[in-house]
Amino acid sequence: MNGPIVDARGLHKHFGALHVLRGVDLKVAERELVFVIGPSGSGKSTLLRCLNRLEEPSAGRVVVDGIDMLDPRTDINHARQRIGMVFQSFNLYPHMTALGNVTLALRKVAGKSRAEADALGRAALERVGLGDRAGHTPGQLSGGQQQRVAIARAIALEPRVMLFDEPTSALDPELVGSVLEVMRSLRESGMTMIVVSHEMGFARNAADRVVFMDEGAIVEEGPPAAIFAKPTHERTRAFISQIQRH
Amino acid sequence: MSSWERFAETFLNTKVMLKYLPDILSGVVVTIELAALVVVTGIAAGLALALLRSLGIRPLNWLIVVVVDLFRSLPPLVVIVLIYFGLPSVDLSPSGFVSTWLSLAFVLMAFSEEIFWAGITAVARGQWEAARSTGLSFGQTLMSVVLPQAFRLTIPPLTNRTIAITKGTALGTVVAVTEILGQASSAMSNSYNPSPLLMGALAYIVLFFPVVVVARWVETRLAWKR
Amino acid sequence: MIQSFFNPEIIVASWPIVRAGLLNTVLLSLLVVPLGLFGGLILALLASVKHPAVRWPLMAWVDFFRAFPPLVLLILLFAGLPFAGLELGGFVCVAIAFFLNTGAYYGEILRAGIDSVPGGQIEAARSTGLSRLQAMTSVVLPQAVRNVLPDLLSNTLEVVKLTALGSVVAVPELLYQARQAQSLTYNPTPIVVAAIIYFLMLWPAVRLLSRLENRAFAGP
Ligand SMILES: Nc1ncnc2c1ncn2[C@@H]1O[C@H](COP(=O)(O)OP(=O)(O)OP(=O)(O)O)[C@@H](O)[C@H]1O
Ligand SMILES: [Mg+2]
Numbered sequence: 037m038n039g040p041i042v043d044a045r046g047l048h049k050h051f052g053a054l055h056v057l058r059g060v061d062l063k064v065a066e067r068e069l070v071f072v073i074g075p076s077g078s079g080k081s082t083l084l085r086c087l088n089r090l091e092e093p094s095a096g097r098v099v100v101d102g103i104d105m106l107d108p109r110t111d112i113n114h115a116r117q118r119i120g121m122v123f124q125s126f127n128l129y130p131h132m133t134a135l136g137n138v139t140l141a142l143r144k145v146a147g148k149s150r151a152e153a154d155a156l157g158r159a160a161l162e163r164v165g166l167g168d169r170a171g172h173t174p175g176q177l178s179g180g181q182q183q184r185v186a187i188a189r190a191i192a193l194e195p196r197v198m199l200f201d202e203p204t205s206a207l208d209p210e211l212v213g214s215v216l217e218v219m220r221s222l223r224e225s226g227m228t229m230i231v232v233s234h235e236m237g238f239a240r241n242a243a244d245r246v247v248f249m250d251e252g253a254i255v256e257e258g259p260p261a262a263i264f265a266k267p268t269h270e271r272t273r274a275f276i277s278q279i280q281r282h
Numbered sequence: 283m284s285s286w287e288r289f290a291e292t293f294l295n296t297k298v299m300l301k302y303l304p305d306i307l308s309g310v311v312v313t314i315e316l317a318a319l320v321v322v323t324g325i326a327a328g329l330a331l332a333l334l335r336s337l338g339i340r341p342l343n344w345l346i347v348v349v350v351d352l353f354r355s356l357p358p359l360v361v362i363v364l365i366y367f368g369l370p371s372v373d374l375s376p377s378g379f380v381s382t383w384l385s386l387a388f389v390l391m392a393f394s395e396e397i398f399w400a401g402i403t404a405v406a407r408g409q410w411e412a413a414r415s416t417g418l419s420f421g422q423t424l425m426s427v428v429l430p431q432a433f434r435l436t437i438p439p440l441t442n443r444t445i446a447i448t449k450g451t452a453l454g455t456v457v458a459v460t461e462i463l464g465q466a467s468s469a470m471s472n473s474y475n476p477s478p479l480l481m482g483a484l485a486y487i488v489l490f491f492p493v494v495v496v497a498r499w500v501e502t503r504l505a506w507k508r
Numbered sequence: 509m510i511q512s513f514f515n516p517e518i519i520v521a522s523w524p525i526v527r528a529g530l531l532n533t534v535l536l537s538l539l540v541v542p543l544g545l546f547g548g549l550i551l552a553l554l555a556s557v558k559h560p561a562v563r564w565p566l567m568a569w570v571d572f573f574r575a576f577p578p579l580v581l582l583i584l585l586f587a588g589l590p591f592a593g594l595e596l597g598g599f600v601c602v603a604i605a606f607f608l609n610t611g612a613y614y615g616e617i618l619r620a621g622i623d624s625v626p627g628g629q630i631e632a633a634r635s636t637g638l639s640r641l642q643a644m645t646s647v648v649l650p651q652a653v654r655n656v657l658p659d660l661l662s663n664t665l666e667v668v669k670l671t672a673l674g675s676v677v678a679v680p681e682l683l684y685q686a687r688q689a690q691s692l693t694y695n696p697t698p699i700v701v702a703a704i705i706y707f708l709m710l711w712p713a714v715r716l717l718s719r720l721e722n723r724a725f726a727g728p
Contacts, residue, residue: 085411088415090411090414090415113414113417113418113419114417115417116414116415116416116417117416117417119415120415120416121411121412121415121416123408123411123412125408127406127408127409127411127412128412129409129412129413129427129431130431131430131431131434140413140416140418140426140427141413141416141417141418144418144422144426145416145417145418145419145422146417186412189412189416190415190416193416193417289592292591292592293588293591293592336725338725347718351711351714351715351718352707354665354710354714355669355706355707355709355710355711355714356669356703356706356707356710357669357670357671357672357683357706358669359672359673359675359676359683360672360683360699360702360703360706361703363683363687363699364696364699364700364703367687367690367696367699368513368696368699368700371512371513371695371696372512372513396718396721399722400721400722402725403722403723403724403725403726404723405726406726407726409726410726442574445574445575446574446666449575449576449577449578450577450579451577452577452579452580453579455579456676462580463577463579463580463583467583467587470587475591476587476588476591479583479584479587479588480584480588482580483576483580483584486575486576486577486580487572487575487576490575490576490577491571491572491575493575494571494574494575495571498567498571
């Protein structure tokens, strides 16, 4: 299997009159970390959400791990297990413990017994460094810990791809590091990742490829060094110099 | 005879009370049966409607909203009278008990649907997205993620509304249901003495006051934990 | 079906009777809503004195009336008091019962509203020299009322619906009149008409309440 694990072609998305994605093509190879940047409103979140069909694309094709995501015959709930997603606002279930958050889909979708699910869930929490917080509810955890639980919730299902939508944007600066640390170790374990973020340092160190989006289209892409050092497009240059000034 | 003795003789007449105690007690049984039926069927129907509404089928939702609005607008007594005196004209003759049960159950259904729906809609969009992104189906997300959170918001208004509507079992007396008030009223007119009425009133207090106190306690507990 | 439930001739014939009932229901509501609000206001102001000696009896009072069916209260006043030589008539009994019953509900709502206003508001008002009562009525209460407006509206709706209880003690309000007309015509049409009138009268309030209480559905 050497084809791309994520293969999105000609993606369009309209919200009423708003044309948010205007023909996006994105191929991601196995074990690759693709970093997506772009101004606010450029359609980064929408792109990610089209990949696991939280958003219904208006046109185009999405194939993930050989599964046609837009085929009506595809069992979308089963397919989504292969695509982990981490949200800016964590979206942990407040009425469940950390372990409960992690094991819910293991039990309900993957059909594991409670004991199996608990074992897998604890292992996942262990991987994000929260083995000792399994019994805590989200309200008893810091933002950084909550986001790590959310990552554990996704990786417990052993996804083939992970989508991160600004995973550190809602965190206090001192908590960002712990989440990036987990993402880095995930990358080292060979996880395919698509990351929307403003953490340019992380992009430089960890990304294989940086994709710059603007106005619903991919303007330019390439290795981080090339994109950050000598972007070819004016809009990319403007965006990068703008964030580097901050 | 002192005025207290005269008062006691009139309002707390032990002889009359003892005589009609069995009647009142049988009324208590009827009230409890009626109340239990109303609560179980009304809340179950309300929850069912709220779940149906979440499916988002337009014409069905309009229908639900109209039915809910109707039973929120009509005084329960009007519904009871309508069913009890109206349906015989189409050769359906529900008893007073059935009329009262159906009416109050419809009213509770309407209010609880509204309350459940408010609870469901109060759950943030991100909860749905997180659950669906892990592969949970619509139904699984609703049951495991959304409803448990919704119930928390639902409990205080739902208990208050349930108590208020269940108290309405006393309305059954208007259509000859032999619940507490009915028994007490007829005992009063048979004995020319208001003591049975006071007994009936006491029975209501004994039945409902603890429920109100527990409801208040639950409400403060939930408020703290939020 | 139409003949028995919505008979045009009977609607026309019974309209004067039903109309009189409608008028009385409106008048009765205009009396009992302010009365209940007044009772509730007294309770809420008393409750803002956070002393246990005031607080607990007050809570018991409110809970008592939350537990006690208003119809039983009404019958107690209407049929019980005459044995003590006190014949008040249906109308006065309704007024008293509503003052007690709906006052307790309004009181609970207003108390929650007052609790929702931050303590700093009263301190700020007192620091400018306002008396406790002045601070309460001109600073706290307006905010409190605004915070619980949906609940107040909802309770008012219930109070108007509750006026139908008047029919049990021969107050000639809408339901009573409709039942009179029904027994005169041997046809349930007047009751259907009364139900329609209640619905048309109260539906806008119900709609408004739903709007106030509900957000958009987040589910997909
Ligand atoms: N559900 C929706 N309905 C209508 N418009 C939407 C919806 N979701 C997103 N949009 C619009 O689509 C455009 C792209 O949104 P998107 O969230 O994908 O941008 P983004 O690149 O992720 O921006 P940000 O960096 O601010 O998160 C925006 O103009 C947004 O307002
Ligand atoms: Mg975004």
